[in-house]
Amino acid sequence: MALKRWQILGVLTLFGIACALVLWGRGQNDLVLPDGSAAQGRVVITYWEKWTRHEYDAIRAVVDKFNMGQREVFVQLLSISQIQNKTLLAVAGGDPPDLAGLYADQVPQFYEYGALESLGDLQTEGVLTKDTYKPFAWRIMAPQQIPYAIVTTPAVIGLFWNKDRFTQAGLDPETPPQTLEELQTFSDRMTERDAQGNLTRVGFLPNEPGWYDSMWGVYFGNLLFDAQTGRFGINTPENRAAYIWYQNYAKHYGAQEVQTFSGGFGQFATPDNPFFTGKTAMVIQGPWFPTFIARFKPELVGHYGVAAFPTSYGKPGDAVLGDADVLVIPHGAKHPREARQFIRFMIQPENMEALCRAQGKPSPLSYVSDDFLSNNPNPFVRFFDELGRKPGMHIMAPTATAVAVREEMKQASQSMWRGADVGTTLSQVQTRVDRLVAEHNLRQAQRKTGGQP
Amino acid sequence: MATPKQFCRDNITWRQQVTAMLFASPMIIGFCVFMAIPLGMSLYYSFCDYTMLQKPLWVGGDNYANVWSDIVFWKALKNTLFYGLISVPCSLAISLLLAVLLNQPVPGRGLFRTLIFLPTLVPAVASAMLWLVLLNSKTGLINTLLNPLLALLGLTAPGWLQSTTWAMPAIIFMSFWSVGHTVVILLAGLQDVPVELYESAALDGCNGWQRFWNITLPTLSPVIFFNLVMGVIGSWQVFSVPYILTGGGPERSTLFYNMYLYQTAFTELRMGYASALAWIQLLIIVVLTTLVFRTARKWVHY
Numbered sequence: 022m023a024l025k026r027w028q029i030l031g032v033l034t035l036f037g038i039a040c041a042l043v044l045w046g047r048g049q050n051d052l053v054l055p056d057g058s059a060a061q062g063r064v065v066i067t068y069w070e071k072w073t074r075h076e077y078d079a080i081r082a083v084v085d086k087f088n089m090g091q092r093e094v095f096v097q098l099l100s101i102s103q104i105q106n107k108t109l110l111a112v113a114g115g116d117p118p119d120l121a122g123l124y125a126d127q128v129p130q131f132y133e134y135g136a137l138e139s140l141g142d143l144q145t146e147g148v149l150t151k152d153t154y155k156p157f158a159w160r161i162m163a164p165q166q167i168p169y170a171i172v173t174t175p176a177v178i179g180l181f182w183n184k185d186r187f188t189q190a191g192l193d194p195e196t197p198p199q200t201l202e203e204l205q206t207f208s209d210r211m212t213e214r215d216a217q218g219n220l221t222r223v224g225f226l227p228n229e230p231g232w233y234d235s236m237w238g239v240y241f242g243n244l245l246f247d248a249q250t251g252r253f254g255i256n257t258p259e260n261r262a263a264y265i266w267y268q269n270y271a272k273h274y275g276a277q278e279v280q281t282f283s284g285g286f287g288q289f290a291t292p293d294n295p296f297f298t299g300k301t302a303m304v305i306q307g308p309w310f311p312t313f314i315a316r317f318k319p320e321l322v323g324h325y326g327v328a329a330f331p332t333s334y335g336k337p338g339d340a341v342l343g344d345a346d347v348l349v350i351p352h353g354a355k356h357p358r359e360a361r362q363f364i365r366f367m368i369q370p371e372n373m374e375a376l377c378r379a380q381g382k383p384s385p386l387s388y389v390s391d392d393f394l395s396n397n398p399n400p401f402v403r404f405f406d407e408l409g410r411k412p413g414m415h416i417m418a419p420t421a422t423a424v425a426v427r428e429e430m431k432q433a434s435q436s437m438w439r440g441a442d443v444g445t446t447l448s449q450v451q452t453r454v455d456r457l458v459a460e461h462n463l464r465q466a467q468r469k470t471g472g473q474p
Numbered sequence: 475m476a477t478p479k480q481f482c483r484d485n486i487t488w489r490q491q492v493t494a495m496l497f498a499s500p501m502i503i504g505f506c507v508f509m510a511i512p513l514g515m516s517l518y519y520s521f522c523d524y525t526m527l528q529k530p531l532w533v534g535g536d537n538y539a540n541v542w543s544d545i546v547f548w549k550a551l552k553n554t555l556f557y558g559l560i561s562v563p564c565s566l567a568i569s570l571l572l573a574v575l576l577n578q579p580v581p582g583r584g585l586f587r588t589l590i591f592l593p594t595l596v597p598a599v600a601s602a603m604l605w606l607v608l609l610n611s612k613t614g615l616i617n618t619l620l621n622p623l624l625a626l627l628g629l630t631a632p633g634w635l636q637s638t639t640w641a642m643p644a645i646i647f648m649s650f651w652s653v654g655h656t657v658v659i660l661l662a663g664l665q666d667v668p669v670e671l672y673e674s675a676a677l678d679g680c681n682g683w684q685r686f687w688n689i690t691l692p693t694l695s696p697v698i699f700f701n702l703v704m705g706v707i708g709s710w711q712v713f714s715v716p717y718i719l720t721g722g723g724p725e726r727s728t729l730f731y732n733m734y735l736y737q738t739a740f741t742e743l744r745m746g747y748a749s750a751l752a753w754i755q756l757l758i759i760v761v762l763t764t765l766v767f768r769t770a771r772k773w774v775h776y
């Protein structure tokens with residue numbers, strides 16, 4: 022049956038309404054400046070950022086300042102979950118945002134696969150220089166000496182301790198453990214069990230929160246990745262020592278008992294976080310932690326301290342874990358020039374400090390103003406700033422395979438916690454990782470030679 | 475009598491054919507853009523080293539060959555098979571039991587039907603979060619109820635999601651939460667069983683069990699068969715609940731096939747290998763479904 026005229030008109034009308042709605046939706050973008058005026062006539066660039074809550078508010082303030090300070094560019098800031106996957110798909114699909122706030126471990130992946138715009142021109146101009154940044158931040162930004170990202174907020178990992186729990190256990194609340202042996206002794210003194218022998222409070226558990234379970238070796242002198250040989254340090258004497266130490270906690274407190282005990286831990290960003298409830302007295306965390314304590318357990322403010330984590334071979338602080346949030350221009354961005362304009366603004370010390378201060382984190386810059394250190398919501402920002410300058414800073418390996426290796430080590434550490442033989446497990450992981458790296462290197466080499474083996 | 479071809483030629487005008495194609499075109503275009511082309515592309519990528527960010531590099535059958543020595547692949551395969559072997563028949567049995575009960579003329583039957591169907595309306599993420607609370611080893615409702623009972627035997631309830639032994643059974647148990655769809659389909663099937671058969675059986679002196687075994691089950695077998703096939707396919711699509719509850723842990727004891735595929739593709743950026751995994755998964759589903767169809771000749775009565 023052929024369509025009647027009124028039916029055709031009806032279909033066309035519906036199609037017209039749909040188009041109008043789409044166009045109207047496009048016009049409803051948040052293109053209003055903080056003072057309420059419209060940002061008409063400007064080049065609009067999109068900026069995807071992972072942050073939420075107070076961390077989003079901090080970057081929002083910096084973006085607003087940029088938008089108000091000039092008339093050519095409008096940065097449209099969007100808070101995006103699962104940003105690494107969405108940015109990846111957007112780049113692959115040829116429609117990435119102009120700016121993306123990724124995690125540090127994505128930089129080598131994206132860089133190696135050609136998904137990032139080089140910021141080498143800013144380096145040539147002298148705007149973005151190695152000396153301006155703390156060395157570990159620069160290593161994250163420039164995997165091969167040329168910057169492909171800027172560190173927005175750095176993370177340096179330390180040992181937080183609950184002073185009240187120290188006092189209750191008869192320990193000096195102002196003196197954190199200086200050695201790994203002391204850490205174990207202090208932990209034992211603060212560990213309590215009920216009448217049935219079930220754990221009710223523990224001093225320290227190396228697998229809580231479990232975010233750094235793949236990297237314990239650094240505190241025993243292990244090199245996570247040897248840039249000379251291109252090999253990950255997994256089945257090394259130092260790493261074996263690290264995971265024997267790690268496993269000993271499970272044996273000491275009982276893997277089954279710890280499992281039942283830690284099953285009652287609440288989520289990180291809730292008042293039920295085990296450090297907030299006093300179920301654990303010491304934990305490794307980053308500079309963001311004081312902000313979360315102030316938010317979820319304000320009674321704990323002033324009753325905790327933070328120190329460098331002890332090492333097996335030297336003083337606390339001889340080995341430090343570093344991480345960061347970064348800002349990149351994805352390859353294929355529609356407005357790379359305007360995105361660079363924002364990055365130029367972002368890396369100015371006053372703006373960098375404004376962002377880090379509002380998030381309660383240290384600055385990635387080597388020069389830090391007194392005002393930043395003195396008027397910071399994080400009472401330990403000075404400590405973190407100093408810790409971030411230590412020569413023994415370790416970051417994730419600057420290779421695309423590092424993410425897969427971390428996952429392998431995470432799974433292996435769980436097995437070892439439950440009693441798997443350390444030597445055998447690490448040997449198996451080393452074999453699997455070596456194979457993965459070899460295959461990756463082969464494929465990358467084949468790409469360079471046009472597919473020839 | 476005219477053949478269909480002649481009928482088309484004689485009775486449908488060119489204009490009518492164009493109109494029909496125009497109406498069908500959204501589906502055809504959608505199928506090509508979102509199904510056929512991606513399917514073809516993924517088959518091609520499965521023979522390539524592909525990161526999504528670089529051009530695919532042809533590696534022949536290497537991805538398929540590497541699967542054999544990939545211990546994580548075998549672990550994910552074993553987990554998924556185990557889940558399917560336990561979850562699918564148990565879900566069917568529970569659904570059948572509930573459907574038979576809900577088919578009885580009891581007061582409040584409509585309310586019970588609604589209550590059993592209701593969980594299927596809850597989004598997977600929300601129900602996973604709910605179960606996360608229920609299964610908490612210290613404060614969860616399940617252990618709070620179990621512990622006093624187990625204490626009589628000198629036992630304690632397990633840390634469900636932290637235990638390599640209990641995490642998978644917990645996820646299987648959770649899958650029973652959403653049997654509502656199957657119950658509704660079985661209930662519809664039960665209401666189609668001819669009453670005369672039950673009447674004849676009653677005259678012949680059959681008891682309740684004999685009526686169920688000799689009348690209800692055979693009559694319901696096509697519906698059970700349909701649900702079995704859907705259940706087998708569904709068991710290979712499990713992702714969101716374990717992803718939220720355990721992330722595949724502890725020690726990959728709840729790493730499902732789809733989770734490994736996702737991790738390979740989007741975390742490790744090994745899209746070529748992930749595509750090979752996807753095609754192997756399709757092959758496994760086809761084999762399993764074929765097996766179910768083969769056995770159907772023996773127990774499905776149309």
